[in-house]
Amino acid sequence: MALPFAKSLCFCPITASNCLALNQIQNHLEMVRKKIVAGNWKMNKSYDEGIALVEQLLDELDMDKVGETHVIISPPSVLLQPITELLMFTPGIAVAAQNCHQEESGAYTGEISARMIKSIDADAVILGHSERREYFKEDDSLIAKKMKAVLANELMVIYCCGESFEERKTGNHIAVVEKQLRTALADFSTKDAENIIVAYEPVWAIGTGEVATVQQAGEMHTHIRKVLADIFGDTSQNMSILYGGSVKPDNAAELFAHPDIDGGLIGGASLKSNDFMSIIYALSK
Ligand code: 13P
Numbered sequence: 001m002a003l004p005f006a007k008s009l010c011f012c013p014i015t016a017s018n019c020l021a022l023n024q025i026q027n028h029l030e031m032v033r034k035k036i037v038a039g040n041w042k043m044n045k046s047y048d049e050g051i052a053l054v055e056q057l058l059d060e061l062d063m064d065k066v067g068e069t070h071v072i073i074s075p076p077s078v079l080l081q082p083i084t085e086l087l088m089f090t091p092g093i094a095v096a097a098q099n100c101h102q103e104e105s106g107a108y109t110g111e112i113s114a115r116m117i118k119s120i121d122a123d124a125v126i127l128g129h130s131e132r133r134e135y136f137k138e139d140d141s142l143i144a145k146k147m148k149a150v151l152a153n154e155l156m157v158i159y160c161c162g163e164s165f166e167e168r169k170t171g172n173h174i175a176v177v178e179k180q181l182r183t184a185l186a187d188f189s190t191k192d193a194e195n196i197i198v199a200y201e202p203v204w205a206i207g208t209g210e211v212a213t214v215q216q217a218g219e220m221h222t223h224i225r226k227v228l229a230d231i232f233g234d235t236s237q238n239m240s241i242l243y244g245g246s247v248k249p250d251n252a253a254e255l256f257a258h259p260d261i262d263g264g265l266i267g268g269a270s271l272k273s274n275d276f277m278s279i280i281y282a283l284s285k
Contacts, residue, residue, distance in 0.1 A: 033239070036264075037070075038073075051082060051083070057273050057276070065281050072123070073096070074098050096158060100127075102142065102145035104149065130162055141183065157195060157197065165204035177224065181198070185228075193228075200244070202245050205245025206245050211255075214258055221241050241261065243263075248279075253285065
């Protein structure tokens, strides 16, 4: 399956005339875990506000400083198509939907399908966000069905997992996240795994200003990597695991310094271009 990211996130400076070298470099790139900062706008920004935010990023983001960090913007559905078009010629910034339905089409009023998201040339879909689990009662078996639809349409998945405050307080956080991963990912192949990004988002840290400590996040990311290795073998080494939950410019660098934290899924701070850019640069260092 072609990696959709190859379209928008190819940083390879080699020309097609040197095929051997190109192949070698691509093979090498495929072996390297991607560093990713993704901005989840949730249900924020009108059409004009969203376009203005992306235009500001396009004007001000210093791509030399961004380096090999991959940036993803995940706006509300009405902004997916115009933002995908705005970013068409900006390698390094991809676009993700925040959800999709598991069926390709049909009588599902209010829903959009992975096929529709693919048809506008977006790159990825966020699935399993705790807000969808909580407010829309999505569980891991439904999320697995959605994931199948997304991968079948050659889009990437950002799969979110994370424990509640209660689950952490009672010491069950590791078991809860492991169960989420094993239930949602059990039926996928190593080939599928190449197109799956995992985001660990402890529910108690989302939108609360209470960020997980590096030790808390690091412990979970290391465990997630072990579980992924158990499910997907060596391929798991190339899977990116992002941290999400109150990431801000002043705590991003410390979190990103952990070897098992490959970037962030950013909510509130992705709505302000300066904050989002600072977080991107924190990962690019
Ligand atoms: P905040 O960064 O606002 O805590 O949100 C995190 C999140 O839910 C991203 O998906």
